[in-house]
Amino acid sequence: MTEKTVLMEKDARGVATVTLNRPEVFNGYNEALLTSLRDVYVELDSDPSIRAVLLRGAGKHFSAGADVNWFKELATAEPSVRIAASRLSTAAMRALDECSKPTIALVQNACFGGGAGYAAACDIVIASEDARFAITEVRLGITPAPILNQVLKALGGRQARRYAVTAETFDVNRAQDIGFVHEICPVGGLDDAAEPTVDAILRNGPIAVSKTKEMIGIYSGTNLSDETADELAGISAAGRDTEEGIEGFSAFLEKRTPVWYPGDK
Numbered sequence: 024m025t026e027k028t029v030l031m032e033k034d035a036r037g038v039a040t041v042t043l044n045r046p047e048v049f050n051g052y053n054e055a056l057l058t059s060l061r062d063v064y065v066e067l068d069s070d071p072s073i074r075a076v077l078l079r080g081a082g083k084h085f086s087a088g089a090d091v092n093w094f095k096e097l098a099t100a101e102p103s104v105r106i107a108a109s110r111l112s113t114a115a116m117r118a119l120d121e122c123s124k125p126t127i128a129l130v131q132n133a134c135f136g137g138g139a140g141y142a143a144a145c146d147i148v149i150a151s152e153d154a155r156f157a158i159t160e161v162r163l164g165i166t167p168a169p170i171l172n173q174v175l176k177a178l179g180g181r182q183a184r185r186y187a188v189t190a191e192t193f194d195v196n197r198a199q200d201i202g203f204v205h206e207i208c209p210v211g212g213l214d215d216a217a218e219p220t221v222d223a224i225l226r227n228g229p230i231a232v233s234k235t236k237e238m239i240g241i242y243s244g245t246n247l248s249d250e251t252a253d254e255l256a257g258i259s260a261a262g263r264d265t266e267e268g269i270e271g272f273s274a275f276l277e278k279r280t281p282v283w284y285p286g287d288k
Contacts (some may be wrong), residue, residue, distance in 0.1 A: 025060065026044065027044055027264070028043075028044055028045055028055045028056040028059050029041060029042065029043060029044060029056060029059035029063055029166070030042040030044045030081075031063050031066075031067070032210075033072075033073065033287070036074065036225060037072050037073050037074035037075070037225075038073075038074060038075050038076075038077065038221055038225075039073050039075070039076045039077070039124075040076075040077045040079065041060070041062075041063055041064070041067075041076060041077065041078050041079070042078075042079050042080070042081050043078075043079070043080045043081060043086055043141075044081045045081070045090070045216050046080070046081040046082025046083065047085075048087075048090050048091075048092075049054035049082075049083070049084040049086065049087035049133055049187065049227070049288055050080040050081065050082070050084060050085065050086040050087065050138070051086070051087055051088060051089055051090035051093075052086070052088070052089055052090060052093070052112075052115075052137050053089075053090040053092070053093035054093065054108065054111065055131075056090075057111050057112060057114075057115040058111065058115075060115045060118070060119070061111070061114050061115040061118045064076075064115075064118040064119050064122050065118055067122065067124060067136065068121075068123050068124065069146045073124050074124065074125075074224065074225055075112070075125045075126075075127065075221055075224045075225070076122065076124050076125070076126045076127070076201070076228055076231070077126075077127050077128075077129055077217060077221075078119070078126060078127070078128045078129065078139060078141060078191075079128075079129040079213070080130075080131070080138075080144060083131070083132055084130075084131065084132040084133040084134075084138075085129075085130040085131055085132060085133060085134045085138055085141075085142070085154070086133070086134060086135070086136075086137065086138025086141060087133045087135050087136070087138060088135045088136025088137045088138050088159060089136060089137055090201070090247075091275075091276070093108075094272065095276070097263065098263065098269075102260070102264075105260045105264075106256065106257065106260040107149075108135070109169060109256040109257070109259040109260040110166075110168075110253070110256040111170075112169035112256070112259065113169045113252050113253075113255055113256045113259070116133040116144055116169055116170055116173055117247060117252060119141060119144040119145070120144040120172070120173050120176075120239075120246075120247075121240065121246060123233040123236055123237065124232075124237070125147070125224050125232060126130070126145040126146050126147070126231065127144050127145060127146065127148075127149060127217055127220060127221070128141060128147070128148045128149070128150075129147060129149055129150075129153045129213040129214075129217055130142055130143040130149070130150040130151070130204070130213075131150070131153060131154060131210070131213060132153050132154060132155065133155055134150070134154055134155065134156045134157075135155075135156070135157045135158075135159050135192075136158065136159045136160060136167075136170075137169070137170060139156050139157065139158050139170065139174070140167070140169065140170025140173050140174065140221060142156070142177070142203070143170065143173035143174045143177035143178070143203070144170075144173040146236070147205050147206075147220060148177075148198075148203065148204045148205055148206075149205060149206045149207075149208060149213060149216050149217050149220070150195045150198065150199075150204045150206075150207055150208070151195070151207070151208055151209065151210045151211070151212065152195055152207060152208070152209060152210055153195075153210050154194075154198070154207075155191040155192050155193070155194055155203070156181075156192065156193050156194075156195075156198050156203065156263045157186070157190055157191065158170075158174060158186050158187045158190060160187075160190070161187070161188060162190045162271065162275075163268070163271035163272050163275055164262070164265070164267030164268045164270055164271025164272070164281065164283075165259070165262040165263060165267075165268050165271065166258060166259065166262050167187055167274075168255040168256070168258040168262070169241070169242040169255060169256065170260050171183075171187070172245065172247050172251075172255070174187060175205055175245075176243075176245050177202070178201060178202065178203060179202070181202075182201045182202070195204050195207050202259045206220075218249050219259045223224055247254065256285075266277055267283070270282055270283070
């Protein structure tokens with residue numbers, strides 16, 4: 024029996040816990056995981072008994088981004104398959120980002136690429152002291168289009184300009200300094216650290232909370248239209264066919280420096 028790529032459980036208070044469940048590949052996403060993640064968040068969004076949603080990763084890491092094996096498949100796939108994959112990525116991020124329930128990411132260790140997108144899409148991020156973050160896509164010669172709207176909301180344009188174009192790794196303290204992380208806790212202490220925030224949410228009127236989230240999305244102008252989401256998916260898919268996209272992924276697989284790097288000064 025195939026193990027589920029995304030687990031979901033809810034307690035008597037109406038607090039749901041969603042777990043990325045591919046620890047053998049550092050919770051890297053593939054088609055199955057993204058489909059399950061999207062569907063789970065759509066289900067939770069429509070469930071009136073749900074008051075808050077925790078997102079976490081099984082095992083040592085929160086999420087190291089894409090599953091390399093899936094990217095290998097996409098590299099030789101038909102264009103229609105690649106655009107479908109990009110649309111799925113964008114849809115999963117939107118489902119998380121636009122969920123009407125309060126969402127809390129519990130982050131440990133690696134939070135890279137799409138994993139950083141998951142965290143950015145959550146309302147609140149609590150991270151342990153070992154957490155590390157990076158928006159890594161440009162290292163592969165592609166853009167972070169499917170997660171860009173969420174990253175902009177979490178970092179703002181100024182910090183996004185730095186970290187999305189440098190792909191630098193930044194630690195949890197820097198993440199808190201630039202507003203990506205709200206709270207830092209000791210390693211192994213994510214559950215204890217989250218509980219006061221969950222309790223604070225549960226003390227509030229659930230309809231008022233959902234309406235407040237909705238208004239923030241509307242009046243900040245940060246929610247994606249279907250047209251813009253499809254445009255971002257198209258940019259993402261097209262990037263894989265470019266000379267840079269092909270070279271970047273080849274260099275990654277071959278564990279070599281891409282041809283565009285001129286070397287140290």
